[in-house]
């Protein structure tokens with residue numbers, strides 16, 4: 240090793256040692272930063288009709304799979320395709336042995352979302368122990384996109400749920416209404432003669448036969464219900480934003496459509512935010 244100018248090698252060793260430490264520390268910090276940005280999260284949202292399994296890198300959803308909420312067989316393959324770091328599970332049903340078995344096979348830190356999970360918003364719901372946390376996840380995602388805003392989230396799935404979170408980030412709760420399929424099934428199941436009508440088909444404003452009477456009753460009923468909620472919420476909170484999510488698609492007329500942010504993956508995004516919010520706790 241050459242002599243340092245004006246000094247012995249021994250005298251320059253501490254400086255070299257510090258320099259090497261600084262380089263190593265910077266390189267380690269760089270790797271940590273990379274890892275945080277590229278952390279791969281597994282998001283499992285188990286609903287009453289269907290399970291959704293999504294992969295997120297940071298805040299970006301890179302893949303989503305719909306699977307049966309009674310088997311969840313996709314988990315095994317997904318875990319071989321991605322270097323998953325951690326996961327979160329939200330379920331609104333009691334899991335059968337097959338699904339529980341699929342989840343228990345996961346060899347990653349797993350957060351089970353429940354009433355005790357720390358949240359990035361304030362939960363004012365008075366029965367947190369019975370709350371469906373898919374509802375909470377939906378408002379967590381909406382609040383992340385528009386913090387400081389009053390937001391109504393409409394989630395059209397097995398049920399149609401209406402969630403309200405205010406500009407202070409307080410989740411107030413909301414309403415639970417029968418979903419699209421549930422309405423068609425109920426009309427058939429709880430009457431003597433009404434058929435099971437398919438959701439798709441001729442839907443006039445007023446039905447002119449049994450099939451269109453039922454189909455229009457369901458579709459227009461949902462549309463007027465949703466429009467009614469939006470009108471009522473806008474009356475009380477003039478600056479309220481409206482999100483629509485869930486598996487069922489609605490084609491709204493212009494006045495309703497104009498105030499709505501449609502985001503099919505709102506619950507998954509909210510679950511991802513909750514998982515990141517609990518980084519280091521699982």
Ligand SMILES: Nc1ncnc2c1ncn2[C@@H]1O[C@H](COP(=O)(O)OP(=O)(O)O)[C@@H](O)[C@H]1O
Nearest residue numbers: 286287288289305395396397398420485486487
């Ligand atoms: N791949 C799918 N499997 C089942 N239902 C689906 C699917 N895609 C859309 N749907 C529709 O979405 C609804 C379920 O919505 P979603 O919010 O995903 O389910 P969950 O209520 O189980 O969370 C069903 O009523 C159905 O009409």
Ligand SMILES: CC(C)(COP(=O)(O)O)[C@@H](O)C(=O)NCCC(=O)O
Nearest residue numbers: 286287331369370371396397398415
């Ligand atoms: C209202 C729900 C059935 C909606 O579930 P989904 O339509 O997403 O299957 C679910 O959020 C739930 O089971 N909630 C429990 C009751 C409550 O939220 O107060």
Ligand SMILES: [K+]
Nearest residue numbers: 394396397398
């Ligand atoms: K729903």
